[in-house]
Amino acid sequence: MTVQESYTLDDSDGRIRPAIGRVIFAARVPLIALFVIATGFFGWKLTQLRADASFEKMIPVSHPYVQNFLASRDDLKGLGNSVRIIVETRDGDIFTESFQTLLQRITDEVFYINGVDRSALQSLWTPNVRWQEVTEEGFVGGSVIPDDYDGSPRTLSKLRENTLKSGQIGRLVANNFRSAIVVVPLVEIDPSTGERLDYATFSRDLETLVREKYESDEISIRIIGFAKLIGDLIEGAALVGLFFLVAFVITAILLFLYTRCLWLSFASLLCSTVAVVWQMGLLKVMGMGLDPYSMLVPFLVFAVGISHSVQIVNRFGHFIYHRVSRVDAARLTFVRLSKPGFIALVSDGVGFFTLRVIDIPVIQELAVVASTGIAVLVLTNLILLPLVLSFTGVSDRCVRYRADKDHSEYRHWRFLSGVTRRGPATAVVLVCLSLFAVGIWFGQDQQIGDLDPGAPELRADSRYNIDNAFLTENYSTSTDVFVVMARTREQQCGSYDFIAAVDRFQRQMEAVPGVQSALSLVDVSKLVIQGMNEGSPKWHDISRNQYVLNNSLSRAPNSLRNTDCSMAPVILFLDDHKAETLNSVVDAAELLAPRYESEDLQFQLAAGNAGVEAATNIVIADAQAKMLLWVYGVVILLCLLNFRSVRVTVCIIVPLALTSVLAQALMAALGIGVKVATLPVIALGVGIGVDYGIYIYSALQFYLHRGEPLTVAYFEALKSSGTAVAFTGLTLAIGVGTWIYSPIKFQADMGLMLTFMFFWNMLGALIFLPALTVFFYSREERSGNPTVGKPG
Known part of the structure; x- marks a missing residue:
């Protein structure tokens, strides 16, 4: 083992990673050439990528409502x-x-x-x-x-x-x-x-x-x-690209201010951008495209890449400052960070992939897009970045800047390390428990679906929503249509029993709050019978005489019955498609339908845009808890496999859970409903946030294993990884914070939520996580014990 290796490697590094590191860096030039060729290929594929969207991708095609609709689409x-x-x-x-x-x-x-x-x-x-x-x-x-x-x-x-x-x-x-x-x-x-x-x-x-x-x-x-x-x-994708560019520039400027080295900044941005190119090219190779709801995922991949890159360049700069050669510094950086980096990325990728439990194709594709990008980062940021750094090295300005930081003794980190003392830790935990209670209380008001009229994906003053408001103000029938399909045997939709049952059901539904009016075969029958009797209002009703009834229905348009007269739609025009309205209509329809059904008549929900949206809301409501359980279950399992310790896993997961609870409360407070555009944000926030905790605890565990007292170990962990975590959290929060000004409202909502989650995940990793460790280790362990940090 060389002098440089003895400076950094210990038993926790094992023998496999140093061996892999030697193999990789022995083939630096061929590997970089291979990366260049692959980037050129995926860049070429990227130019062929097209926007891909469809109506059926946005709806839960296996839900009974949607299956009923698709089965009757031609009618x-x-x-x-x-x-x-x-x-x-x-x-x-x-x-x-x-x-x-x-x-x-x-x-x-x-x-x-x-x-x-x-x-x-x-x-x-x-x-x-x-x-x-x-x-x-x-x-x-x-x-x-x-x-x-x-x-x-x-x-x-x-x-x-x-x-x-x-x-x-x-x-x-x-x-x-x-x-x-x-x-x-x-x-x-x-x-x-x-x-x-x-x-x-x-x-x-x-x-x-x-x-x-x-x-x-x-x-x-x-x-x-x-x-x-x-x-x-x-069409707004161009604006998405513009905000991506703004976030990229902000990240580049802050990255340079953090490293004070053009080479380190360039290498980080290069490898994270290469990951995005590979991700987009792979989508084309897999025969997929980008729909409007996954267009923001490439920036999230870029953000995750920057998060890991900062840890790598920070550790690389540390080795260079201690006079380790460029190649050895890059190799040792790979050895020290490949394990926590790999576990963090696997947690991200598998966490994103759990979105596939939601039975909506557009979200399932988003899961593939996001997890593909994360898989690419394993190659571009854990392997390519150290290889690039072995050639670029570090500028003298960066070395001097790091020396100045060392001489300043990191006063801010020394102050923050005090959170690992019993008194401050107790205060932090009590505050966080209070925030849990507040988040859970206000999170109960969170609603599923749209909470605004028109198209909530766009601003209220967008051209589309202005056009929609014009129609609502100047026309009697709404664009929000909920259709219940009344089914019977062939050629029986004109029978008295069928028409009478539909009539009773329709009249009950017209009285449901949120229903403007209704239309069905019954209305035609009543109007014709009235017309055949000199227009007298007394005859505005259905007739028990089957011949009269048949005659009255002979003039019904084809849109109000199918060709074999086995189905007639009951069309409900709603005030809007807000979650409250849809819930009211669905509950009423499901309650009333069994009352009027018989052996020869069934009422099937639901068609129309409001019916499809109601089904989507139901699927999201059912999948939300399942998705979170899968995301957290996967992250917990990977943390257990990595650290082999329940208490370590608890320390990493609890701050993430606090962020999720507060995020749900924030959505409720701001009137952001859980829907196709916003549901994935919670999973994405958890996936990205776990990186902070893994890097912080990996560094803390290293110094605890050396026998340092908890406060000293955490101070050293902050010096090696805390600065990078704080920088990443703030930089990414600022970058996605610019999305808040996007004219595309769902991008603005995602920007707001991700800004919040990036920032709170950072605070959780830096403050809540170390405070929790105080209560999971004995006084002897906190005072300094070489066994601390080992499996337990």
Whole structure:
């Protein structure tokens, strides 16, 4: 063993890691060449990566509600994934030749956009929008647009009359007659190519072929719907990249101020960036893409890489300061930090991978994206970084700066090490226990799902949410639709027993808070029966006479029953899709359905965008506790395997648990619901936070094993690892803190939550963890005992 090795290695380093270190550094040049080639390959693959999003990826496809919806998707035209284009005139009303010509052009333009379900397209200019009335001669009706329409005042007057008779006021036509809607149902799979619908391309087509082409000083175009929301989020990816760049620059500046060495800063940034390149390239190799909800994960991988890099360059600088050669310093750094670094990264990766227990494809893919990035860091930061440092070395300025820090005796760390004394430790533990109680109390108010109207992923003043608010204010029917599917035997949806049961169920549901109105086959039957009896309100009811009932249903549109008359949807228009509203509707529907069901009738939940979101909320509510148990279970197991000590594991895990509890309370206080966009943050925060505890305790254990008293051991641990942990926590908190100003609200929410979790995980590792050790070691052990830190 060389002099340099005797300076750092002891029994805890074993023999395997020094041997691996010698092999790796004996092949420095070939290994770095291999890394360069691999980075070039994955960089090339990165250029081919595309945004990937779909409606089905956002929903829990195995949930019974969603399975019921997917089984009936072909029979529920327009009640699934669709877009609404609102054409508004700023002068007069819609019954002018110029406006109708424009509406016709937009309808025709949209008809040919790739991804549109053309058979279900609806506007005043499509033949499936009809009017009808009762006359002395019976029922008459036809298309809303008159057959002889020529734009003359006469035909425009006829158009107005037909529109009033169509029942589309408040649905396709605004209550004030100043705007009209084109409803655009979508198909997930292009029947001609078999490819998934490209939401980014579809959104751009809507912008270029509709909004940019037809919007003017007199005409306003508003577009809402899931596809447009995803398109706006993908469009905002450029802003995500901008904030990534800002965070990168901030990290680079703070990293240089910390190391005072361009080479150390460059090496850290280089290897963490290489990890991101590899991660993105691997996604393409695996046939995956980046959806809007996983676009932030590459920065998290970069953040984890910086976290480990700071520990490595800190230890490397320490060896260089003690006059160890560059190659030996890099090799010894690898030997000393490869084990805690590997355990921390495995904890991160497996913790992220546990997100796959949530049965929502977009979160399961996020788990793969995040864990893939963490796996790459094992190579780029634990191996490549020491190899790079063996060539770059450290600047003289860095050595002088470290000497100055040593001469200052780290006064701040000496003060903080006092937390390992009984009195301060007791105070810290009591404060943390109080914070646990506060977090648990306020965390009870945490809700599942959206807590705001519109699209919570975007700011309230975003163009999309302004467009959505316009529709809510000017139309009678909401865009939030909850559909209950009433099923019976074939050709029996017109039977009296079926219609009567649906009628009773519908009337009960209309009285549920949050339900604006309802629509079903029953409404058509009542209107026709009333019309056949001179329009008398007394006849606005269903008939027990099957012949009368059959006649009344013969005029029902195809959208209110399927082709074999075995299913009829009960369509509920809701006030909004807030968690409280959805919970109320779901509870009422599940309570009422069994009352009216029979051997030949079942009410199945749920379709429509609100029904799908209700299912998503249920899955998230069920999976939240399961996910946390898996994350903490994996982290606890790996800590036990690494330290072989229950008390050490408790000291590392309890501060993480405090951060999770406080984070849930913060979400409740700020009105951030647990949903697809925010649920993974808790797991990501735990995964990243465990790094701090592992590095701090690994250093503390090293000095305890040498027989140092606890206070002295912790002071030395702070000097070797505490500075790096504090720097990493503050730097990453500042970096992701810039996200708070993002126009994409879910990125701002993630930035706020991650800033909080980075900061509190750092405080937990530096203050709470050492305070806990005071209560897990005897007085003799705290006074200095070479057996402390060994398995126990």
